[in-house]
Amino acid sequence: MQIFNAPSREHSTVRRERTNTPLQALVTMNGSQFIEASRHLAQRALREAGDEFRQRLGFVTLRLLARSFTENERTVALQTHRELLAMYRADVDEATRLLNVGDSEWDTTLPVAESAAWTMLVNQLMNLDEVLNK
Amino acid sequence: MTGSPMHPVKQAILNETRRQFFGQVAKGIGGLALSNLMADDLLALKQDTQSFGGLPSLPHFAPKAKRCIYLHMMGAPPQMDLLDYKPKMQSWYDKDLPESIRQGQRLTTMTSGQARFPIAPSIFKFNQHGQSGAWISELLPHTAKMADDLAIVRSMHTEAINHEPAITFIQTGRQIPGQPCVGAWFAYGLGSMNRDLPTFVVMNAEKSHPKSGVQAISAKMWSSGFLSPEYAGVGLRGGTNPVLYLQNPEGVSLDVRRKMLDGLGELNRIQHEQLGSPETLARIQQYEMAFRMQMAVPEMADLSSEPASTFERWGEEAKQQGKFQNAALMARRLVERDVRFVQIYHRGWDVHNDAPEVLRAQAKDVDRASWALIQDLKERGLFDETLVIWGGEFGRTIYSQGKLTPTDYGRDHHPRCFSLWMAGGGVQGGVVYGATDEFSYNIVENPVHIRDLQATILHLFGIDHERFTFKHQGLDARLTGVEEPARVVHELLA
Known part of the structure; x- marks a missing residue:
């Protein structure tokens, strides 16, 4: 919590700091809770959102962003997905x-x-x- | 490009440069903001050393020191057994401490119940060393060899009598917690010289002897207090995860992580184009820095790149995680990579009991390693710019705590005087400053309060301690505090 600016409670804090640090990035990228949460949302998308990439992506962005992706954004996401899929197909153990x-x-x-x-x-x-x- | 695939990190760095180049061409001056490299170069122009972050107004004048390694001996080493020679005490063995010396000094509850305060002279021999002729105990033979590189202060003093407030005091400038520590002030004021590693790193070294007393270490000792939490010390742990969450999880290879970051950066950039928030750009930068840290931290911590000669100088203990020697070697590697402030807390100096036996082990762990550290710094041309500090949070009593025998004694806490040494980073070598009375109880010459030490440290870094402030709760807060004036001890400066 310290990494995310939780006040130390040694001083009264009217407004909590919001910083932006690499240590925070490490938590949200690598923390096992975050990975597990990602997996569950991914699994739900695969089960509930139909077979198409666009539908599944929409399922996820609706829940994470309360909106759909623009065409540009969708292109980027599709690119990432394609590359990741190729990597994991090549290494199922991973x-x-x-x-x-x-x-x-x-x-x-x-x-x-x-x-x-x-x-x-x-x-x-x-x-x-x-x-x-x- | 032909040949074997490029390392993903190199590829990423190349990609970043190309994207930024095109970004600038397409967007003109707006593209300047997108280029983290450009912005950093502009910032670096203000100083001859490359630095990132920090206040534009600092340093106030040309610094001598650019990096600091602070070796804190937790528990408080006894000055009269190490650095403060008191030969007259030999004839006072088992005699009571005179009231004229004690002058009603408050005692801790650990000894206030004693019927007697028998004097325990040090059983260790002292000799003179170097051109300065400094008297140093046989417990520190390697430190003695470098007497002419050290400024030994014998007249340090504090008001705190117990560890937690005393360490808080020497680290943050106040006994009551909530203030930023020295390292945090430096991170805030001077910024980082390195884009891949944390600016302020803290390591804990285990005690040296089974009978060594240990005190609690708390993260508040390297806390950023009321400064932004990004300036807090980053703990470096042993093992495969030197920084928390540094390692990618199972199933996430370097390539996978790189692909994920590429897409993430691109999506964030699209967002930025729509909304223009500078926070988004900062976010992109922080993720890239996290990625670089994932490479840089394990590289730094990997001792297999050290030649055999390193361990001939340091000893094999330097390979063992958790030991002081290992932490000190890491400290050298960190400053080699331009980390601004490194701190090591070495536990076990609280010799209430079994002082001679415990001290032999404690001193053995720090003595050769401190010497090796300084030789390494000199060899690499870093000594003149790197300030090394060695010391505890208060001193110890000349009278024995518990049973006194010709071979055994204990010592209680003593705030009125203690010893500390500094070297490098603009410190004058071969200096012995300040003196205590024959009992190593009171200061008789040139007292140096903790705040004076802090003012001096800031001065070595080119900072005027009175002008380096932060507005907090209506006060222009400073490391050296606003209640008592603090002085820079010029006699310690080269």
Whole structure:
């Protein structure tokens, strides 16, 4: 919490600081709770949002940003997804390791590489400035 | 490009440069903001050293020191066994401390109940060393070898009598917590010289002997107080995760992380184009810095890149995580990489009991390592710009705590005088400053209060302690405080 400017309670604080530091980035990128949360949102998108990338992306952005992506943004996300999917298809062990992060079980009915790729895509989106500032 | 794939980090750095170049061409002056490299260059123009962040008004004048390594001996080393030679005490063995010397000094509850205060002369031999002829104890043979590089202060004093307030005092300038510590002031005022590593790093070294007393260490000792939390010390831990959350999680390779960051940066940039918030750009920068830290911190902590000669100088203990020697070697590696402020807390100096036995072990761990550190700094041309400080939070009593025997004694806390040494970074070597009475109880010459030490440290970094302030709760707060005037001890400066 200190990394995220929680007041130390040694002085009265009227307005909490909001800083922007690499240590915070490390927490939201690498913290196992964040990875696990990403995985769950990814899994829901895969189960509930249909088969198309656009639908799944919309499912995620609606929940993270309360909006849909613009065409530009969608292009970027699609590019990232494509690259991640290729990487996880090439190394299924890596994908499985990612899905095992966190205490909860991963959904084994879903394809492994897809799940991993979407987990990392959601992890990316959860680190957007717009999401962190919501 | 042909040949083997480029390392993802190199690729990323190249990509960043190309994107920024095109960004500037397309957007003209607006593109200037997008270029973190450009902005940093502009900032660096104000000083001859590259630095990032910090206040434009600092330093006030040309600094001697640019980096600091502060070796804090937690628990308070006994000055009369190490640096403050009191030969007359040999004839006072087991005699009571005269009231004329004690002058009603308050005692801790650990000894206030004693019926007697028998004097315990040091059982350690002292000799003179260097051209200055400084008297240094046999417990510190390596430190003695470099007597002419050191400024030894024998007349340090404080008001605090217990560890937590005393350490808080020497680190933050006030016994009551809530103030920023020295390192945080430096991070705030002078900024960083390195884009890949934290500006202010803290390490804890374990005690040296099973009987060493340990005191609690709390993060408030390296806290940023009322300054922004980004200036707090970053704890460097042992093991595979030297900085919390540094490592990518399982299943996330370097390549995956890089791809994720590429997309993230791009999406944030699109956002920035729409809304124009500078915070978004800062966010992009912080993520890139986090990525660089993921490379830079393990690289720094990886001792396998050190030649064998390093360990011939330092000893094999320098390889062992948790030991003081290891932390001090890390400190050298950190300042080599231009980290501004490094602090090591070495535990176990609180010799209420078993002082001779414990001190032998404690001193052994710090003595050779302190010497090796300074030799390393000199070899690398860093000594003149790196201030090294060694000392505790108060002194210890000449009278014995607990049973006194010819081979064993303990010492209680003593705020009225203690010893400390500084070296490098513009400090005058071969100086012994200040003196205590024959009992090492009261100061008789040139007292140096903790605030005076802090004012002097700031001065070495080119900062006038009275002008370096921060507005907080209506007060122009300073490291040296606003209640008592503090002086720069010019006799310690080269």
